[in-house]
Amino acid sequence: MKIVFPESDEEAERALAHRGRRRPVLLGDDLALLRTVRALHRDRTLHEAPLGLVPIGQISSLARGLGVPGDVPAAARAVLDGAHRELDLLVDESGGIVLGALSIPCGAPLPQTTARWWTPVEKTARQLVRTLTAPIPAGGHHPRQRLRVEADGVLLADLDQPVQEVSVRPAPAGLAEVCVRRPEGAGPVRARARTVTVSGRDFRYRADSAVTGPVRTRTWTVEPAAWRLTVPRH
Numbered sequence: 001m002k003i004v005f006p007e008s009d010e011e012a013e014r015a016l017a018h019r020g021r022r023r024p025v026l027l028g029d030d031l032a033l034l035r036t037v038r039a040l041h042r043d044r045t046l047h048e049a050p051l052g053l054v055p056i057g058q059i060s061s062l063a064r065g066l067g068v069p070g071d072v073p074a075a076a077r078a079v080l081d082g083a084h085r086e087l088d089l090l091v092d093e094s095g096g097i098v099l100g101a102l103s104i105p106c107g108a109p110l111p112q113t114t115a116r117w118w119t120p121v122e123k124t125a126r127q128l129v130r131t132l133t134a135p136i137p138a139g140g141h142h143p144r145q146r147l148r149v150e151a152d153g154v155l156l157a158d159l160d161q162p163v164q165e166v167s168v169r170p171a172p173a174g175l176a177e178v179c180v181r182r183p184e185g186a187g188p189v190r191a192r193a194r195t196v197t198v199s200g201r202d203f204r205y206r207a208d209s210a211v212t213g214p215v216r217t218r219t220w221t222v223e224p225a226a227w228r229l230t231v232p233r234h
Contacts, residue, residue: 001022002019002022009035012039013039016039016040016045017043022049023049023050023051023052024036024051024052025053025054025079026052026053026054027056028053028057029055029056029057029063030061030062030063031210033053033062033063033099034062034097034099034208036051037051037089037097037099037227038095038097040227041089041097041226041227042095046226046227047226047227049228050228050230051227051228051229051230052078052079052082053079053229053230054075054076055070055072055075062099062100062209065100066085066087066099066100066229066231067229067231067232068229069232074232077232078230078231078232082230082231082232082233083231083232083233084228084229084230085228085229086225087099087170087225087226087227087229088170088174088223088224088226089170089222089223089226089227090102090170090207090222090223091223091226092219092221093218093219096207096212097207098168098169098170098207098208098220100169100208101167101168101169102168102205102206102220103165103166103167103168103206104145104166104203104204104205104206105145105165105203105204105205144162144163144164145162145163145200145203146159146160146161146162146163146200147163147166147198147199147200148197148198148199148200149163149166149178149180149197149198150198151176151178151193151195151196152194152195153195154191156178156180156189157182157189162183163180163181163182163183164181164182164183165179166178166180166181168220170222171192174194174222175192175193175222176192176193176194176196176220176222177190177192178190178193178196194221194222195219195220195222196220197217197218197219197220198217198218198219199216199217199218200216200217201216202214202215202216203215203216
């Protein structure tokens with residue numbers, strides 16, 4: 001076993017690149033998980049070994065949604081004797097990734113912070129990783145937007161049809177589940193596809209816990225069984 005306390009993204013990526021045959025286990029929050037998966041995917045080594053995660057810091061909603069226990073002892077036990085769960089990945093044309101879900105609009109503005117996601121060993125374990133984002137407030141209302149949404153080339157919404165929200169998340173069988181919610185009085189439009197394209201005038205989106213944009217077009221493609229995460233055996 002080798003323990004590393006990187007103080008920057010570069011140090012973390014070097015540690016991953018020189019891990020040899022060791023299996024990476026993270027002590028951190030959702031942001032640490034996202035950055036690690038992104039680095040391994042960029043280096044085309046994401047498939048080589050399953051990832052383990054022990055959530056430290058704020059409540060890890062993304063990790064819990066992927067099957068990681070919310071408390072440290074249970075997560076540590078899962079790292080030692082858990083099962084390897086294969087998971088899909090949503091990848092866009094700019095190299096961005098989505099592990100859990102993305103939504104348009106992105107929700108409330110994010111608070112600004114200068115906290116680093118890797119902190120020195122001298123600090124407490126709870127301070128290893130700090131979140132850089134905030135959840136969408138409950139009961140919040142999204143403005144209407146005019147977006148063109150296509151799922152495998154099938155048009156779900158066009159620019160002349162205002163939408164309330166668009167959400168995309170991995171679904172079974174290597175597909176993405178797309179849901180387009182329209183203004184009051186109209187039911188949602190749902191579809192499953194391998195490729196989802198959204199275009200419109202300067203829209204922002206929330207991918208997992210990060211907000212990106214503004215952009216005018218973005219395409220997400222499903223990479224089936226792209227990575228593995230260690231979770232408790234059932």
